[in-house]
Amino acid sequence: xxxxxxxxxxxxxxxxxxxxxxxxxxxxxxxxxxxxxxxxxxxxxxxxxxxxxxxxxxxxxxxxxxxxxxxxxxxxxxxxxxxxxxxxxxxxxxxxxxxxxxxxxxxxxxxxxxxxxxxxxxxxxxxxxxxxxxxxxxxxxxxxxxxxxxxxxxxxxxxxxxxxxxxxxxxxxxxxxxxxxxxxxxxxxxxxxxxxxxxxxxxxxxxxxxxxxxxxxxxxxxxxxxxxxxxxxxxxxxxxxxxxxxxxxxxxxxxxxxxxxxxxxxxxxxxxxxxxxxxxxxxxxxxxxxxxxxxxxxxxxxxxxxxxxxxxxxxxxxxxxxxxxxxxxxxxxxxxxxxxxxxxxxxxxxxxxxxxxxxxxxxxxxxxxxxxxxxxxxxxxxxxxxxxxxxxxxxxxxxxxxxxxxxxxxxxxxxxxxxxxxxxxxx
RNA sequence: GCGGAGAUCGCAAAGUUUGGUAUUGCGCCGGCCUUGAAAGCCGGUGUCGCUUGACACGGGAGUUCGAAUCUCUCUCUCCGCGCCA
Numbered sequence: 001x002x003x004x005x006x007x008x009x010x011x012x013x014x015x016x017x018x019x020x021x022x023x024x025x026x027x028x029x030x031x032x033x034x035x036x037x038x039x040x041x042x043x044x045x046x047x048x049x050x051x052x053x054x055x056x057x058x059x060x061x062x063x064x065x066x067x068x069x070x071x072x073x074x075x076x077x078x079x080x081x082x083x084x085x086x087x088x089x090x091x092x093x094x095x096x097x098x099x100x101x102x103x104x105x106x107x108x109x110x111x112x113x114x115x116x117x118x119x120x121x122x123x124x125x126x127x128x129x130x131x132x133x134x135x136x137x138x139x140x141x142x143x144x145x146x147x148x149x150x151x152x153x154x155x156x157x158x159x160x161x162x163x164x165x166x167x168x169x170x171x172x173x174x175x176x177x178x179x180x181x182x183x184x185x186x187x188x189x190x191x192x193x194x195x196x197x198x199x200x201x202x203x204x205x206x207x208x209x210x211x212x213x214x215x216x217x218x219x220x221x222x223x224x225x226x227x228x229x230x231x232x233x234x235x236x237x238x239x240x241x242x243x244x245x246x247x248x249x250x251x252x253x254x255x256x257x258x259x260x261x262x263x264x265x266x267x268x269x270x271x272x273x274x275x276x277x278x279x280x281x282x283x284x285x286x287x288x289x290x291x292x293x294x295x296x297x298x299x300x301x302x303x304x305x306x307x308x309x310x311x312x313x314x315x316x317x318x319x320x321x322x323x324x325x326x327x328x329x330x331x332x333x334x335x336x337x338x339x340x341x342x343x344x345x346x347x348x349x350x351x352x353x354x355x356x357x358x359x360x361x362x363x364x365x366x367x368x369x370x371x372x373x374x375x376x377x378x379x380x381x382x383x384x385x386x387x388x389x390x391x392x393x394x395x396x397x398x399x400x401x402x403x404x405x406x407x408x409x410x411x412x413x414x415x416x417x418x419x420x421x422x423x424x425x426x427x
Numbered sequence: 428g429c430g431g432a433g434a435u436c437g438c439a440a441a442g443u444u445u446g447g448u449a450u451u452g453c454g455c456c457g458g459c460c461u462u463g464a465a466a467g468c469c470g471g472u473g474u475c476g477c478u479u480g481a482c483a484c485g486g487g488a489g490u491u492c493g494a495a496u497c498u499c500u501c502u503c504u505c506c507g508c509g510c511c512a
Contacts, residue, residue, distance in 0.1 A: 039476070042475080042476065042481085043476075043480095043481095045481080046475095046476075046480060046481040046482085047480085047481090049480090049481060049482085050479090050480060050481070052492075052493080053448075053480095053481085053493085055492060055493085056447070056448075056492060056493040057447080057448080057493090058492095059447080059492055059493070060447040060448085060492095060493080061447095063447080064447090071492085074492070075492045075493095076492090077492090078492055078493095079492070081492080082491085082492080082493095244437090245437060245473090246437095247437075370437075370455070370456090370472090372456065372457090374472095375473085
């Protein structure tokens with residue numbers, strides 16, 4: 001959510017950003033109009049309240065002087081003022097609520113370096129890492145590999161949970177655990193604190209960190225308690241400091257989280273989504289930074305460096321993509337994706353997303369720190385380190401051998417008891 | 428799940444019995460003093476509107492001219508009991 005000050009004193013910035021995104025200005029105008037109406041209503045209500053307060057003081061004074069008659073006179077005068085106040089109060093609250101419902105839907109101000117484009121076709125390449133693996137045989141898709149090696153059970157998972165769930169088995173499951181451990185250690189070594197979050201959140205906290213439409217398409221709600229399963233540990237870790245004034249000496253707060261992630265994936269279809277690429281539940285290691293506004297763009301680059309160093313260590317071939325205006329979404333001001341080469345699919349596909357959300361989440365969550373000029377909203381950043389299911393897909397496809405086995409990335413071998421290749425599961 | 432105690436400005440506390448419009452200490456910021464610093468003294472230090480103001484004592488509702496204070500309700504924390512990986 002954008003700060004109201006920007007609507008009152010920096011409206012040109014918002015309009016320019018909408019132009020860049022190709023959006024109509026309707027919502028901006030609505031927010032400004034509702035803000036003016038709210039201020040009028042607020043003023044009226046405050047006048048009425050002031051009247052009431054003065055009367056109350058008069059009564060207090062009169063009673064102290066044992067002047068019951070004077071007290072009764074004033075009480076009779078202000079008898080009905082309460083009803084008037086609550087009516088004005090209701091009106092003001094309603095206007096404020098309307099204003100902020102619309103304000104919540106206005107996207108963040110983009111960084112100037114964000115390329116302009118209508119959709120993902122407008123994304124630009126930032127850098128290319130590693131080399132495309134060459135095969136002297138026809139490379140298999142990860143779906144073929146998990147089936148021939150019996151590493152994943154989709155049908156039995158569908159039987160007990162539903163489609164897009166999976167059992168991981170044998171060496172592939174073991175490598176999943178090794179990946180978690182490797183990624184967490186890797187990010188800890190960059191000065192991040194390891195944090196394991198709750199995997200459910202209440203509605204209020206969740207509205208602070210995500211696009212409202214996600215409640216319909218992404219999040220699982222819980223019965224009977226009004227909670228939501230987290231779609232990523234970004235959400236609890238960012239909302240962790242909700243409603244707090246953070247000690248400046250604590251900033252920047254750097255966290256690496258690991259959690260199961262739950263996504264409904266409503267509307268997602270397609271052959272390329274078969275297998276474990278797009279699923280309802282997966283594990284993700286996530287980097288989070290909460291910092292002062294002046295530092296956030298440097299931190300954004302640092303997060304990306306952590307990612308590229310980590311994926312370089314895994315020895316995989318991928319490109320870094322600069323996300324364009326049309327592909328950006330509401331919350332981020334700038335976003336890099338890592339896209340891994342999948343020889344089976346003959347395409348680069350998303351494995352990491354690295355965002356600077358500036359003060360957009362912090363405004364909604366009311367997360368601030370002290371400065372000489374008063375309390376100021378912090379900036380929040382998040383980046384995948386590794387989403388294990390997708391990392392497994394990339395490793396399987398890029399490291400596959402002619403016989404269908406898969407070479408374990410060197411950095412993971414010590415975490416797999418010295419095992420250098422994934423062997424088929426017996427059943 | 429049961430019983431008890433609690434939630435007051437960044438932190439710590441008073442005020443709640445008896446309703447009259449939020450106080451103190453620490454921390455932080457600024458000023459005075461000083462060669463500089465500390466100490467000391469003075470002022471400031473939640474939110475919104477900004478011109479005098481309004482709001483804020485965990486959230487919401489109620490009683491009242493007026494609620495931190497009384498009533499109801501929800502949430503969370505602590506202690507004890509029960510259950511449990």
